[in-house]
Amino acid sequence: MEFKKCSRCGNFYVTEDDVCPNCKTKDALEFESFKSYVEKNGVQGNLYYMSNATGIAEKNVNRFMNYEGLTFKQSNKNNL
Numbered sequence: 339m340e341f342k343k344c345s346r347c348g349n350f351y352v353t354e355d356d357v358c359p360n361c362k363t364k365d366a367l368e369f370e371s372f373k374s375y376v377e378k379n380g381v382q383g384n385l386y387y388m389s390n391a392t393g394i395a396e397k398n399v400n401r402f403m404n405y406e407g408l409t410f411k412q413s414n415k416n417n418l
């Protein structure tokens with residue numbers, strides 16, 4: 339059994355998720371709002387900008403950006 343450290347609260351847990359069971363609901367909600375923001379507006383600026391625009395902590399924005407299965411338009415990045 340392998341322990342993982344929750345990237346939101348720092349608790350240890352053993353599930354396959356990115357965060358502990360306590361944070362899972364909040365994390366899923368934030369991911370949904372992040373996703374719908376990006377679908378509407380694309381990836382803009384930097385982490386700080388995205389964090390302010392979505393109200394999600396920078397470290398979580400950073401994690402969401404790296405999630406597989408997201409289809410961000412890469413052209414936005416090239417324009418920076």
Ligand SMILES: [Zn+2]
Nearest residue numbers: 344347358361
């Ligand atoms: Zn947690």
